[in-house]
Amino acid sequence: MPSIIIAEDHSVLRMGVKIIIGAIYPEAYIREADSFYQVLELLREEACDLLLLDIQLPGGGHPRMIAEVREIRPATPILVFSNFDEETHAMSYLKAGACGYLQKTAPPETVQDAIRTVLGGAPWISTPMQSRLLGHFPKSKSTEFSTLSPREFEVMQMMIRGASNPEIKAALNIQSSTLSTFKAKIFGKMGVNNIIELAGKVNAYPVRPETRL
CATH class of the missing domain: 1.10.10.10 (Winged helix-like DNA-binding domain superfamily/Winged helix DNA-binding domain)
Structure with a gap:
């Protein structure tokens, strides 16, 4: 049963992601955060197997978010989840140590594939980015x-x-x-x-x- 934090400030989108995750991991332990400050608090309380991180969260918006997470939980896999264009923004977050960069426009099957890949211990890089x-x-x-x-x-x-x-x-x-x-x-x-x-x-x-x- 994977432990996953969904860090997203839009409740409807969080709900959609939970449904997508539930289709492949019905018993996943999911916690939610609507700000980067809350993400850090949740990580201080307990580790997780995957952090699905919206980089546009209140209190975030910069690659240093990755380093701040690593200071608390060095081994936490981070899958960035963003509206920002992958070609323009992915590289800076991958350089910072994220395990993957996923656009919110991706179809559910791609989201599931990315989550499975990162939970399996491998980085997720889209075919265009490779x-x-x-x-x-x-x-x-x-x-x-x-x-x-x-x-x-x-x-x-x-x-x-x-x-x-x-x-x-x-x-x-x-x-x-x-x-x-x-x-x-x-x-x-x-x-x-x-x-x-x-x-x-x-x-x-x-x-x-x-x-x-």
């Missing part, structure tokens, strides 16, 4: 990145940002053995032997800074 990320790499090299799974891509980005093993494990809620497996697969697919070589290879590609997670 294409956008890969599209910034040279065509001759993009195949190396396209072989990475979404979770491997996320682990790689954390590694080259200098995140420690404990930080990666806490942020992604994975075990040491799982992280070791991810690293081995990333090194193999990218054709490198260590993090220094990996960072050098990635940073050598002409990717605009704002596109790096």
Whole structure:
């Protein structure tokens, strides 16, 4: 029975999301928040398996929301739920540490897929956003990145940002053995032997800074 916080200031939309979640997790433990202040209070009271976060909540509206949540619950998976255009706003929240970015205009099936994915321990990145990320790499090299799974891509980005093993494990809620497996697969697919070589290879590609997670 997953524990989920729906952080949304419109009661009708909260009700709709509850119905969508109930269709796949009938016994889910759901708490609701209509402001970012209430989100933080709920997290102080009790952890959750997923935070579905409207970034336009009163008291929010900026990527620092992710860091503030992490200060209280470092391992909480955060799925951003927003009216803001994904192409324009998703990157800043993914960089900040969100596990996915979902637009409110998405059909119920997509919402369910995103929730299942994040609850399953993987990041949720829409197909258009994945294409956008890969599209910034040279065509001759993009195949190396396209072989990475979404979770491997996320682990790689954390590694080259200098995140420690404990930080990666806490942020992604994975075990040491799982992280070791991810690293081995990333090194193999990218054709490198260590993090220094990996960072050098990635940073050598002409990717605009704002596109790096």
